Amino acid sequence: MANYVLSVGMEVHAELLTESKMFCRCQVAFGGEPNSRVCPVCLGLPGALPVPNKHAIELVMKTALALNCTIARDSVFHRKNYFYPDLPKGYQISQYGETNPIGYHGWIDIPTEGGKTKRIKIARVHLEEDTGKLMHLPGGGSGVDLNRAGVPLMEIVTAFPPDIESPEEAKEYGERLRQLLVYLGVCDGKMEEGSMRAEPNPSVRPEGSETYGVKTELKNLGSFRSVFGGVEFERNRQIAVLEEGGEVYQETRGWNEDTQASYVMRVKESENDYRYFPCPDLMPMHFDDAMIERVRATIGELPIAKWQRYQSEFGLSEYDAGVLTAERPWAEFFEACVREGADPKAACNWMNSDFARLLNETGQSVVAHEGRTLSRVTPKHIAELTTLIANGTINGKIGKQVFGDMFESGHMPKAIVEAAGLTQVSDTGQVDTWAAEVCAENPDVIEKYRNGQTNVIGFLVGQLMKKSQGRANPQLAQEAIRKALGE
């Protein structure tokens, strides 16, 4: 069997987080009664005209800049003509051409094994309008819901020849892109609701071959796990077909989540002729330096840059930095803790362990959204807590107790410590007294120690901590026990 090389082009569609649709003022939202967010424009009624949504144009430009694209100085909207029941006007307003889309010729770096990164080249980032949704009616027949028709849709297409060469890379690319879009606030990234859709185009060719194999187009992938599964399946299927002397057809294939297999949706017999031409209802767009710079200024630090900075500036591990930067609100919370004076490593540990666990258990979040309530814990709380531990006011064990209390009550750590008298006891006289008491109360253990079982020290220290209600300075407790044992 020959060795085969996989190549995967990726088309990603992302619905933009705008208030209103691309060419009318209908609200953008998910769900709702079919055809409840429509007007003459998005219904494609005779005589209705499109007016572009400036915010959507800015969001695409923002994304294109973050993807290191060249921004087109002059860009037009085209009409892509075809008939389909979910397409009200008989054409989709889109952007055609190599250098006409708002952004073109960019790239994104994705992490690969061994802490390395790989650069995935991007052909274009363009703006278009979404179509409606066909639905089967309960009484038979089909209907079309045009609530989604006209929602601003951004398309991000990788360059040819494709840089993605494995199912892992396809998944990683999708996930990194999703993270970026969510970070930029341009898309909510919800694949399950269809607001982000990934369509990989895998093809295989024998190693050493210069010509690319026939690609198939995968649709209906509901997650990046499916992207991985779909690409892997297609790679194996195509190789098997070729090994048997068969031919891979250019076709659109769906993905069946249950059987973990792809199936033929439609065979592409010929290229559709979409008869693209500039939409005469819309004026050509011109983007000047001032606008591009204004949009660039809204981008902020990107996740991969944050991830690198957290390692170099705060000495965090690759893993910890990755968890902190996975979502923007989490990273911003962390940075606010540091600004409030928290030790970065300590803040990171609190956030990624106790805080994350409690938030999950209680359905809370550091930003109020989508049914999650806002946590009472602020960066000030974390900063104060880490300071109390760092300066020896309380020990780490009490810290956990304080954290639970402040998570519930929202009170500041210092106030909790003072009210409950949790201050760490570093008075050696007091600690020595406790040590003496512990030794007196546990003659059998002392006996064991005398017989050479030195590991009972830990038990005795534990007893001391218990006696102090956790407040004894652990270091001093250790020393006091050893002293009491005559070491």
Add this chain to the structure above:
Amino acid sequence: MSSLTELSATEIGALLRSRGASVIEVAQAFASKEDTVGAFITRSAPDSEACARAQVMIDAGEGSALTGVPIALKDNISTRGLLTTCASRILSNYIPPYNAMVVDKLESQGLISLGKTNLDEFAFGASTETSAYHVTRNPWDLERSPGGSSGGSAAAVAAHLSPVALGSDTGGSIRQPASLCGIVGYKPTYGRVSRYGLVAFASSLDQIGPFGRSVEDCAHLAAVISGHDHHDATSLPTDPISARDLKTGSLKGKRIAIPSELFDDSAEPGVLASVDSAIQALKGEGVEFVPVSIPEITVGVTTYYIIAPAEASSNLARFDGVRFGPRESGDGHVNVVAETRGKLFGKEVRTRIVVGTYVLSAGYYDAYYLRAQQVRGKMAAKFEQVLSTCDAILSPTSPCVAFKIGELEGDPLALKLLDYCTIPANMGGFPAISLPCGLSDGLPVGLQLLGGISRDEDLLQLAYSVEQCLGVKITPPKM
């Protein structure tokens, strides 16, 4: 009171303000006249509430020049709750849920709708003969065509079925029927009147404009319907057209260009003679005529018949029977669409869709559509250049007077050449107006004045002065 229908729109407006008649009285006088020319597709009884509102405006002294004046609308302008057919069977039951911007403006100024007028199906034509409903006749001779595509609106105004009307002009569809019916028709600068709600034919060429029996009436109506509209991305950010300052000004020193290409032997001798006598009269008033040559004019029709069908083929894709209008049955979506479009579009519409689809298709786009746009740009630049030193460009509006119904049916090329003089204004977005300059064989001849972009007020003033100078007062023989 039949004499009410003899008055111009401006005169009616003044009469209403002086309480010489009531709004409803005037509207009924027009509505009760028999439509012997087949001008209307849908003739509606004057809406009593609309009349009452207009009367209140007038009584409160808030009326403007045309408040309370009746008007007819071409049936490709969307009217909320009122059938809008585009003279096509594919829209035989279509009642828009919204108003075109111009209709909202008419309503807010208290004009009274008399109904929707006939046109060539989807405005594709120059004779109103491709209407799926009926032919419209020219009030000057019922055997003859009123021209088109806005033939219904032109005939309605010429036959005094309405004092003013709105039409749409993509390649001459206001000016040519105005010329053939002996009235004034005006296409404003592209973008000065919102296209929102006008069923699109060729979006980059379409423009709504007024018909009237005088320049003054057209100017007042243009003032009502024009102005920036944020629903139309091609709308110009300019003020409404002003009609206040029309005065009997001197023509002395005006420079008017006459392109040789628009005076060649493709026009009938009678038409050329009539226009020429107008030129002589204007010379007598001190107008300086500047002979120019704009060779691009000769490829104007060819260029137009690439760009217009291309845009139309895409604009008409939405008529698929899915969301509105009648639907033919078929097996699956593709066949439903094919049956609906195949059966309910007329032959001319189908022809233009095929042509438009062809010129946009891969491999032909560069040779046809792109090339045509380049020619269009050159032609517009040449006109701009001429207009930088001249006040206007004068020519016949139509190369011929009204032709007999059916006469050009077998000669599609001849029909298309009727737009020869009018197409350049649409290509460059220029304002242009046609006004009567005389008769040839007892039929009206129109002359066209074309002005600079957004200089609509200057063009209207010039047309007003020319109208005064020529003193042509023609009305169709009694029917």
